[in-house]
Amino acid sequence: MNQPVLTVRDLSVQVATPSGAKMVLEGLSFDLRAGETLCLAGESGSGKSMTALAIMGLLPKPMCRIAGGSVKLGETELVGLSDAGYRQIRTARVAMIFQEPMTSLNPLMTVQQQLSETLLEHGACTRAEAPGRALQLLRDVQLTEPDRRLKQYPHELSGGMRQRVMIAIALACDPEVLIADEPTTALDVTVQAEILDLIRDLQRDHGTAVLMITHDMGVVAEMADRVVILRHGCEVESAPVRDLFAAPQSAYAQELLAAVPRLGSAPPRPAKPQGPTVLKVDDLTVRFDVTGGLLNRVTARVHAVEGVSFDIRAGETLALVGESGCGKSTIGKALLGLVPWQGSVLVNGRQTRGMGPARLKPVRRDIQMVFQDPGASLDSRMTVGDQVAEPLLIHGLASGSELTDRTEHLFRRVGLSPDMMARYPHEFSGGQRQRINIARALSLSPKLIVADESVSALDVSVQAQVLGLLQEIQDEDGLAFLFISHDMAVIEQVADQVMVMRLGQVVEEGARDAVLRDPRHAYTRRLLSAVPVPDPTQLRHERIETESLGSPIWPAGQGPEKLHLNAVAPDHRVAV
Template sequence: MTVALAESFAPAVRHDHDGRQGQPIIDARNIEVAFKVEHGVVEAVKDISFQLYRGETIAIVGESGSGKSVTARAVMGLLSRRATVSPRSSICYDGQNILKFPERERRKLRGNRISMIFQEPMSSLNPIYTVGSQIVEAIRVHRKMGRRQAQARALELLQHVQIPDPVARLRQYPHQLSGGQRQRVMIAMALANNPDVLIADEPTTALDVTVQAQILNLIRSLQKELRMAVILITHDLTVVRKFSDYVYVMQHGEMCEHNVTERLFADPRHAYTRRLLASEPRGRPQPLPEGCGTILEASGVRVCFMLRHGTFLKPDWRELVAVADLDLSLRRHETLGLVGESGSGKTTFGQTLLRLIDAKRGEIRFDGKPIHGLSRAEMRPLRSRMQIVFQDPFSSLNPRMTIGQIIEEGLIVNSIGATRRERVERVRDALVSAGMPGDILSRFPHEFSGGQRQRIAIARAIALEPEFILLDEPTSALDLSVQAQIIDLLRKLQDERGLSYLFISHDLKVVRALCHRVIVMQNGKIVEQGPVDDVLCHPKTAYTERLVRAAFDVA
């Protein structure tokens, strides 16, 4: 029955094939990718076929781990050494099977004729080179252009992708930019050589809702100007519906269904497609119990950074106020949302509250005790009680350690668990609670998809049984159906353990489903705050109104 469904809903050739003129710029047939793992072989992609025509956008959607990114990497020729592509597979670019090309010819295509925006910008950008030098390199590798001319082109690209103060950003390193700003740098590099095909793997994952619309509109305008073809890999179905022409749906490495966008959304045929389209964050948080005390409070917190301007011989240092004298109060059992555009100071403020960044001035109290003056050693006993889930799970998980070692490390450092057997049981329980199997302890982070790595990061945090967790974009890398599972998980953990969350996000749909109160930030300042329903349904400032409109209706 399953085979019959697959054949009827996902044939090798598109449903609109007869009405198309010309040949596809990419015609992929029978893509099969397998990975060698410790206990055998994992078939990540099974007999996938798709076609892409010039000037159009196709979307590949599906849950985390469905094989979307592996399919894209097969097109780019960026699979790991463990991967094996079936001899019967073919990927024709402009009529030529690029799987038969020698590596030197594939390298000429990458970043030039076929370009890709990766899901995790921090792991894709080189941390020891400035942003400007990396963009210049991407330009000069494929174009005969002087350095000065390439630098001018790099500045133009940063202006295109709406990065504030682009001249200063060219001289900065990736760690000095916010997650959304790093993603925009990746987009600029991908568009540097006006490619024929742009593969966008979750291109707006780290971007706030207003910039998301700007970036997608930018890609669409360049697409029309250059007749560029786009493969959009995403879990945001609102984006898929508005920006794609044709949709492919994947599950467990197989193609479930594909169709013209309007037809697929109007009449989904496969059961998985129907479930995927029906998935979105739902529900509301439980009301707070009476008499909840305050677990975290801050007053007058100010954080500043010195940015370098000018030339090497005549540097000009200017102070950037990232957090401007902010106050905050978080009660036990409460979830407080912190929203705002990329670079508004959300993450800086959150990490300052955990004493991961030092404040220039201000007071911070945890469980009624001042912590703003504590040294690193004095903070250590509190670390197990306050945890953090970072925005980019790949850069926060040690690539040289197994999943078991990564989660167990926190238990060892904080002297939790009398024996190794007890610690391993805690690790397994945390993984299962986060929606992951308990038998993955010997595997490494790179063997998992972005969404799976995010769940592993959540498991690492809850393994220590903290009282307070800072969640920095914890659902940004997750597809819609898994987002709903994570929201339910966070609610369950909060009810069972009395957890308090500071939830940093640009996804207002998730904020509405999870948070009791919300704080809206802009340029390091609080512009509005209050109960979630009041702020999202009746915004008092034009800035909040713009955020709400962009979140619920990408245009």
């Protein structure tokens, strides 16, 4: 067998905390060979990213340090290597793709400047050759319109495009090892599939060894040759990918795999009794002006949402599905009056069109929102108890001891202890913060909750707990949900009705089983075929080809052709 290109032995990482030094990674060992993909899997805080930063020499000093062990890249020992030594091997021999491409790219430099800088720093080409090499790298990562992209800045690119640029930079000097730290977590399912296909193709062509870090077991099944499961900084299991999925040995690996939502595994959805209509939306339209020219006139418009209509009844969950930019989140914001809109929105029979903030206030008691990022949607300067109680104070529903009692009840309702009320958001995990957001949304006893990607940032086991909590609350209170997500397996778990959106319009809608089991629109089928299957024996065979979805931006006075939905079954409609 060929020699390992990366050898890690007994690696331990220590972090300084107010209460003393804490081990966040302890005694990790593995080998990585040319052309092989090793996945480090586990939940947040398991030590996955710490491993990558330790290998790359990027641990934040003086807070973190390697407390022991060895990391060898070929014959080169990396532990104790000087900064100058690391500069010579980073990108040239070992490169890293980070989780969030926007924060990893320089916003002040064009794509060409950033690629050229990497090539010139490592002497991979001359200054005259750099533009041509940069263009070829963008072609290698299958970026559309590569000549145009070279001249653009990161903010002008979509998330998938930025991640392709990051991969191009990482592969610029043909490294021996590529470390991919959650490279697809923030991406839509189709873009994720494209990026995984791309990494696999580049690995095949260059013989690169890949260390993949992820908490998505579907990605593990699709990409890995071998898997190391981490928990609390310690290895709990290491095995070839097929052995791990077929017969996990450790209790933790069994729990992790059991918590993974699997598309097609949900039981048929029983028909719910028809409750009263909580939300009725007709011809909802949201457009944003794009100005330009000497007089700053409107030159174009973003047609974010174009004539969307739907109803949601009490106790029902409507799922909005689609890729980034399709208008899902914009619909959620429009319902709460957070963006200007046209059309008709009735909340519990009350027309909200034309209402100002004062008149909207009582309506907002009936419709609340749970946002995607549980940390960013909480105020870091307020205790979580005060934040859950705040809506009750604003609406004058409780004060004094009654306010405290109701807040304590809300904490218990979402599975948190009332003695946590005096803490601040940073003292909680991501799953606990999302529970706090749900408690705050429930404080006014709403009739409808808009959940905007509310579990996409959570680990699979925490995700399962939060989804179970939402289902329990819905069953008890008859709450209606508008569930916005791009995760088809999660949608299958929660939805009664599904609406698939593309470029601001609905292309398919109907009962959950009708849309997901018998998709009729090509775009819906494309979304479903891109979902990673958490089973290495049943990998998707169809490649997800890069497809231009078009743009929602139209010149002023023009707009997209309105799609009409035709019934193909009693509760199933498809655009023609």
